[in-house]
Amino acid sequence: MVKVDADRSDRLAHGDILRDVEYVEHVHEQDGNLEISKVVFPLVVVLTQDCDLAQDYKFRWSDQATPSQDKYLLSVLVAPLYNVEHVYSGEHLSELKMKMGEINRKRTQGDNLRNNETPRYHYLDFDQNIPIVPSVVDFKHYFSVNAIYLKEVKVDNFVCRLSSLYREDIGQRFASYLSRIALPD
Amino acid sequence: MNKQNLFDSEYVGEAQSTNAQEQESELKKFIRQPIKQDELQTYGTSKPVRIIIRAKLIDGKS
Numbered sequence: 234m235v236k237v238d239a240d241r242s243d244r245l246a247h248g249d250i251l252r253d254v255e256y257v258e259h260v261h262e263q264d265g266n267l268e269i270s271k272v273v274f275p276l277v278v279v280l281t282q283d284c285d286l287a288q289d290y291k292f293r294w295s296d297q298a299t300p301s302q303d304k305y306l307l308s309v310l311v312a313p314l315y316n317v318e319h320v321y322s323g324e325h326l327s328e329l330k331m332k333m334g335e336i337n338r339k340r341t342q343g344d345n346l347r348n349n350e351t352p353r354y355h356y357l358d359f360d361q362n363i364p365i366v367p368s369v370v371d372f373k374h375y376f377s378v379n380a381i382y383l384k385e386v387k388v389d390n391f392v393c394r395l396s397s398l399y400r401e402d403i404g405q406r407f408a409s410y411l412s413r414i415a416l417p418d
Numbered sequence: 419m420n421k422q423n424l425f426d427s428e429y430v431g432e433a434q435s436t437n438a439q440e441q442e443s444e445l446k447k448f449i450r451q452p453i454k455q456d457e458l459q460t461y462g463t464s465k466p467v468r469i470i471i472r473a474k475l476i477d478g479k480s
Contacts, residue, residue: 258468262475265474265475266472266473266474266475267471267472267473267474267475268470268471268472269470269471269472269473270468270469270470270471271468271469271470271471272466272467272468272469273466273467273469274466275464275465275466313466315465316465319465324465325465325466326465326466327465328465328466328467328468329466329467329468
């Protein structure tokens with residue numbers, strides 16, 4: 234079970250869990266006809282380094298005069314949380330018409346998922362007072378969101394922040410997942 | 419030897435029925451039960467959805 238902080242700070246922070254975050258898939262314009270496709274994720278966790286977020290906030294939002302925009306972030310990395318029950322059945326992206334691999338909860342696959350022994354996934358089981366069902370972060374589905382947009386989202390859509398150690402754990406596992414090296418067969 | 423009837427309620431006392439409730443009445447009870455606010459606010463029960471916005475630019479390319 235993970236511990237969380239429910240107090241919302243103004244700035245974006247590593248380990249923040251936010252709801253209803255939009256990911257713009259594409260914007261297409263032709264002959265004056267515009268098409269925008271976006272996916273709304275019910276929950277995401279912020280994975281960008283906290284020092285980068287702190288610097289961005291200081292340079293962008295604080296009244297303190299800064300010599301440049303050197304520390305501005307263009308985007309913030311997040312990864313979606315999926316309901317573990319949907320993940321077991323591979324149906325968590327069914328609304329996007331995508332079928333994912335099934336994970337048998339009663340066998341080794343399921344145990345490995347819940348014990349965070351599968352590099353791709355990070356299992357989060359929350360305390361009763363946090364209104365989030367047991368969830369899985371899929372590191373393969375990370376995406377970036379505009380930093381200003383996400384700060385605005387946080388005002389109304391902040392759920393909680395993973396407590397220290399738990400957020401470092403997810404950050405470390407994400408970094409490890411991204412730094413995998415595929416060796417030839 | 420006690421000659422009283424073992425199944426006589428005066429002897430064994432009153433007891434609640436151990437019969438299971440009918441499945442139908444259980445279901446009705448569940449359906450009629452109001453949804454708790456906590457359940458309504460439980461996040462993570464929905465799935466990602468795609469939204470497509472189509473529009474025509476009035477003045478052509480902006």
